[in-house]
Amino acid sequence: MRLSRARDLVIGQDALTRPAAPSDIRGRDRPDRAMKIVEAVADKYLRVLTAYDYDPAVAGHNPDSAMTLVVADREIVAADENVAALTFVAVDGGDLPAWQPGCHLDFHLPSGLRRQYSLCGDPADRGRYRIAVRSIPEGGGGSIEMHGLLPGTAVTVRGPRNGFPFVPTGSALFVAGGIGITPIIAMVRAARAAGIDWQFVYSGRSRESMPFLDEIETWESERVFVRPDDEFGRPTAGELLRRAPAGGAVYCCGPTPMLDAVRDRFADTGATALHFERFGAPTVLDGTPFEVELASTGEVLPVRADESALAVIRNRMPGVGYSCQQGFCGTCRVHVLSGTPEHRETRLTRQEQEDEMLICVSRSVGGRLTLDL
Template sequence: MTTATPADLRGHDRRDRAMGLLRGVVDRYIGVVGALGYDGAAGSTDPGPRALVVAERLVVADNEDVVQLTLRAPGGGPLPAWHAGCHIDVHLPSGRRRQYSLCGDTADRSSYVIAVRRIPEGGGGSLEMHALSVGDRVDVRGPRNGFPFVARGSALFVAGGIGITPILSMIRTAEHVGMQWHLLYSGRTRAAMPYVDEIESRFPGRVCVRTDDEQGIPTAADLLAGAPAGGAVYCCGPAPMLEAVRTGFDTTPATALHLERFGAPPITDGREFEVQSARTGEVFTVAADESALDVLRQHRPDLAYSCRQGFCGTCRVRVVSGTPDHRDSRLSDVDRADGMLVCVSRADGGRLVLDL
């Protein structure tokens, strides 16, 4: 998740005192939420995964590529509370771990609802999720919030395809508290867009749906046309959409930008380096535009990973020697003393020897 308050249209820093105070409150809120333990309490101890049961399975896109799964406690008891923007980590029977945004009603503590797009050429997690049936059990950690929603003022929500999942809970909350809001929902085709009919019928007048096959790929101006003066923009979707929104935001009258990525962020300032396995002595070269995770998985396909953004901590590897360039948002200074997240962190010059 990225939060930015850009300069004004003339390139100067915005000095509005009220907005400065509001930004301070928001920054503190985001800092606290980002530090929450998996049970939702600051400083709480992670209790580890809890077993949940697939209670319902529903296809929610006309092309049948997106399935909604409703997860409940085996005994039917209440689940930990969550807020709009939260996700859960799902531990699959294969050992894979994947993160999915909660897209249900934040007031409903009887279940967690997620939606998963099938990606045949992906790492296999989505295919395994689609193979789940009612009655199957999965281990879940969370909820945790890396994309916090501040329910005040006005907002434009921008969603691309499966990026609608965290946005769904946000627009429900925005509607509940009486915010002024608008949603721009984009996808390749209408058939590929989950929940599109439900959203349009439930929130008439607040939703603009764009499809690439009918209107072409949206520009930054198309995506940000509804950005509210003094308000916020929340965007979740594919990398090109996020980049368009990020680069076009300075032309809008909005004052805060919040982004969530589904995949690895682009590497824009990388340098080539080497990683060596302390166990086998093998040396692998990581190109300037590659991540260490991508290179290592070519030789260690079972290397665990999940978010690919330096957030979840799944891909942590012990560093035997060398100096990492830490680029994660997860590890503490103590953790960084002898470890790194290979999905985003790199070498600060020279070679890294890893406990692999």
């Protein structure tokens, strides 16, 4: 599961009506029990959120420092056998840097690929990190390589980092789509432990493709709605957000269409904060066409208004480096030899932006960019 991070906050309007209880996660009928709504004031919530942001100085660990970790265990966690949970430990068996729900790790794979995966284990267990990866044969190769890691294999890792922090206070709706369950499952565990008011909606193609159902089945059934597409159809934003708590927060992680739908309809709920994590490249907004010239060959590639420079360049150079596709990891940074980039990222400093860009999200102010590729 290669992931990328983006956070948003939206002020909501009217709360949606809570539906009748669905069947349980195995398809059995069950009774409904009302859930108390805990009112939370938006500005107070945001002050708490700031206090939980990941701070390397407080954590005592620089997330840019490379660590060598060893695969200690590999477990299949979905019935279709396409999702593997991998457990990593330190070479010397010592404690690993602390993390919080929402954190991810940067993996530097033997092939040279760099990929990011959410931690989905127990933050209290300092001796190991656990992630889960869905095998995507038509992807960029990272998930296949991760699936092939066997116990005893050493990998280089950086992190943990947190661009998707969870605040265990107030009330919350958690929405996960497919492998987007990985950061969400750690958050729901924390919500249960903290005793906050929570609801959880989990969508996927089928029950067989959805990891961690065995654990989720043990949770409070009246708070959990598992809705596979092959049983319920593709979810609408209204269905995903119907349990959003008035005055509370929504945490959503999954594919781009799900996130776009949730963002579009969030204002219709009574919730006051939306936090999300995106898998895959975001939709290009307000883009204009431009051209990219590859300095190594002189070839000029047109970039349409609705596509990224990275996507176009990958068609000619499949080995070009990339990871998050959101403009924060820095893997796809390249030198700009001529032209003026339109920077849409959060990684580079002002000085670096003078002659570099991240081709996953940044574009051109106009005309042609000549890149050192």
